[in-house]
Amino acid sequence: MPTTKVVAQDAFIQNANAFNEKRFTTVIVSEAAFGILLSTSLYFLWYKNHPKSKFHLFNDNGEWLGMDKAGHSFAAYTISNMQYGLMQWCGVNKNNSLVASLVSGIGYLSIVELFDGFSNAWGFSIGDCVANFSGGLLFTAQQWGWNEQRMRLVYSYHFTPLAKINPDLLGKKRSERIIKDYNGQTIWLSINPSTFLPVHSEIAPWLNVSFGYGVHNLIGARKNAIKGESYMALPDSLRTRQFYFSVDGDVTKLNTYNFSPLAKTLSFLKWPAPALEINTRKKIKFHYLYY
Numbered sequence: 001m002p003t004t005k006v007v008a009q010d011a012f013i014q015n016a017n018a019f020n021e022k023r024f025t026t027v028i029v030s031e032a033a034f035g036i037l038l039s040t041s042l043y044f045l046w047y048k049n050h051p052k053s054k055f056h057l058f059n060d061n062g063e064w065l066g067m068d069k070a071g072h073s074f075a076a077y078t079i080s081n082m083q084y085g086l087m088q089w090c091g092v093n094k095n096n097s098l099v100a101s102l103v104s105g106i107g108y109l110s111i112v113e114l115f116d117g118f119s120n121a122w123g124f125s126i127g128d129c130v131a132n133f134s135g136g137l138l139f140t141a142q143q144w145g146w147n148e149q150r151m152r153l154v155y156s157y158h159f160t161p162l163a164k165i166n167p168d169l170l171g172k173k174r175s176e177r178i179i180k181d182y183n184g185q186t187i188w189l190s191i192n193p194s195t196f197l198p199v200h201s202e203i204a205p206w207l208n209v210s211f212g213y214g215v216h217n218l219i220g221a222r223k224n225a226i227k228g229e230s231y232m233a234l235p236d237s238l239r240t241r242q243f244y245f246s247v248d249g250d251v252t253k254l255n256t257y258n259f260s261p262l263a264k265t266l267s268f269l270k271w272p273a274p275a276l277e278i279n280t281r282k283k284i285k286f287h288y289l290y291y
Contacts, residue, residue: 019092042111046115047119050121053118053119058123060127069127072128074268075109076106077136080135081139084139110132151190153188155269157185157291158291162218162219166220183218190250191209191211192205192208205250207250208247208249210246212270214242240281242277242279243277243278244276275290277290
């Protein structure tokens with residue numbers, strides 16, 4: 001490969017030293033197109049087949065043992081993180097990049113909330129909005145104050161057989177279950193201890209400690225019921241909150257420049273690792289490898 005081509009590729013990956021109007025226009029047009037595509041897809045694939053209503057609120061704070069709210073915070077954090085990176089790539093100054101990241105983290109998820117608000121089956125959720133804001137704020141506050149992410153929200157998932165009991169709600173296809181089956185999801189707060197030392201430690205600066213939250217034995221949002229009838233194999237007493245402690249790796253701290261684009265892409269995923277679980281059924285479990 002010619003040297004000039006390698007240099008050009010590196011220059012394209014690197015953030016602009018000054019505002020780059022061409023890059024900025026490309027990002028804005030692409031994001032606007034994605035927003036339109038997302039809205040259209042949501043309407044025709046999901047909301048079109050459900051009865052419409054006047055805009056109304058709906059309190060869903062008691063659903064899914066709060067796992068859906070953790071997911072909203074994670075999604076907003078991840079979108080804000082990606083948006084900030086794009087703005088820096090365009091050469092936008094830090095303050096404007098932070099504003100754009102927070103607005104994007106909340107804005108994209110608000111599309112779903114607006115659709116819910118006009119749907120008879122759901123409603124506009126204030127709880128979801130608070131979760132969206134908290135996730136976006138977690139990113140922007142750290143980037144503003146520390147100019148780095150010392151605490152990250154990351155995600156892990158494992159497939160569970162529970163989706164087969166209620167596939168309409170928990171997902172029929174494996175791709176749907178990753179989003180819908182809360183039983184297999186874990187949202188983690190991954191903290192980098194070295195970044196809190198007076199001088200950042202050079203010993204394993206990529207090593208994080210993580211605190212996770214998950215749920216288990218949830219077939220319905222509030223109760224284990226399908227079409228109003230209790231699913232006797234999974235009584236409500238089995239609905240469980242799970243709290244985890246584990247270690248994690250921050251790929252953005254690896255000192256390998258050529259790996260950095262991939263590192264940023266993978267930074268929202270939790271590394272598989274041993275984990276200690278404490279749950280609300282008063283049980284303590286050790287997982288040799290949990291994801």
